[in-house]
Amino acid sequence: xxxxxxxxxxxxxxxxxxxxxxxxxxxxxxxxxxxxxxxxxxxxxxxxxxxxxxxxxxxxxxxxxxxxxxxxxxxxxxxxxxxxxxxxxxxxxxxxxxxxxxxxxxxxxxxxxxx
Numbered sequence: 001x002x003x004x005x006x007x008x009x010x011x012x013x014x015x016x017x018x019x020x021x022x023x024x025x026x027x028x029x030x031x032x033x034x035x036x037x038x039x040x041x042x043x044x045x046x047x048x049x050x051x052x053x054x055x056x057x058x059x060x061x062x063x064x065x066x067x068x069x070x071x072x073x074x075x076x077x078x079x080x081x082x083x084x085x086x087x088x089x090x091x092x093x094x095x096x097x098x099x100x101x102x103x104x105x106x107x108x109x110x111x112x113x114x115x
Contacts, residue, residue, distance in 0.1 A: 009109030022095030030073035038091035
C-alpha cells in the first residue's frame with residue numbers, strides 16, 4: 001500500500017521558519033517526482049514546489065527565494081524548508097506523487113503564520 005505521511009507543521013510568527021517532511025512507503029520513492037501543495041480555507045489547492053527524481057526543482061513565484069524543496073532518497077523523504085514565513089503562507093500543506101496515472105496524497109500538515 002502506497003502511503004505519504006507529512007509532518008513538521010505548526011504555528012510560527014511572521015518571519016519564522018518551519019521544515020516540513022513527507023515520508024513515503026510502499027513505493028520505490030527515488031524514481032518519482034514529489035510535489036508540495038497547500039490549501040487555505042475557501043481557496044483551491046495550490047501547487048507550491050516540485051522536485052524530480054534527479055533533483056531539479058521548481059517553485060511557484062510567491063515562494064521563490066523563501067522555500068527550498070529537497071529529497072533524501074535513502075530516507076524515502078522529501079523536505080520543504082520554509083523561511084521568512086508570511087501570514088499568506090498559512091494553509092494545510094500536502095505532498096503528492098503520481099503513480100501509474102493515480103494521484104497519491106498525504107493527509108496534510110497545518111501551517112499557521114500568526115503574530
